[in-house]
Amino acid sequence: MKKIFVIFALIAAIALPSHAQDYTRERIIALCDKVLNTPYGSKDYKDTKAAYTTLIRWAAETDEIKIEIGPWIPLEGLGNEDGAAILGAYLAAEIKYLLVHKQKDSSLESAQATLRETLGYYRSANGNIKASKLLKDLDKMSEDELNSYVAQKFNANRSDDEQ
Numbered sequence: 001m002k003k004i005f006v007i008f009a010l011i012a013a014i015a016l017p018s019h020a021q022d023y024t025r026e027r028i029i030a031l032c033d034k035v036l037n038t039p040y041g042s043k044d045y046k047d048t049k050a051a052y053t054t055l056i057r058w059a060a061e062t063d064e065i066k067i068e069i070g071p072w073i074p075l076e077g078l079g080n081e082d083g084a085a086i087l088g089a090y091l092a093a094e095i096k097y098l099l100v101h102k103q104k105d106s107s108l109e110s111a112q113a114t115l116r117e118t119l120g121y122y123r124s125a126n127g128n129i130k131a132s133k134l135l136k137d138l139d140k141m142s143e144d145e146l147n148s149y150v151a152q153k154f155n156a157n158r159s160d161d162e163q
Helices: 002-015 025-037 045-061 080-100 108-124 133-140 143-162
Strands: none
Touching (some): 025 045, 025 080, 080 108, 108 143
16 A cells, blocks of 8 residues: 555656755645546546645645555455545545644644545545445444544554554
């Protein structure tokens, strides 16, 4: 999963000449909202690719935040395009959460809130994202079940990183 993020960051670094310091928090939050509020597969979705690319580049260049990519992001079983849509929504939601809550690093709380936001994005796609079994299962979970799932994956990921 970290490889996907690195690839996106490299593509963004080549595609856009701007620098992270050129963007205000408000502008980055607005770009996050654009990505999250434009349903995947809609006629306006193509316009969000530039916003998404800007967000990836900004996240790779900035020292304001540090995003943790982990196994709680439901990419398992998704095709490349559907996986990219879910990852894009997740990253936009995480960036927004961290900036709005004035946090520097991803946390369990940000991962839980961000996954809830990502599932909302999945629902807004109205079937344009061909969901995996995992994505469907997560979408059916209550908030407590979802929080427990993320906590288990988040803590396991932290334990793996320490080893």
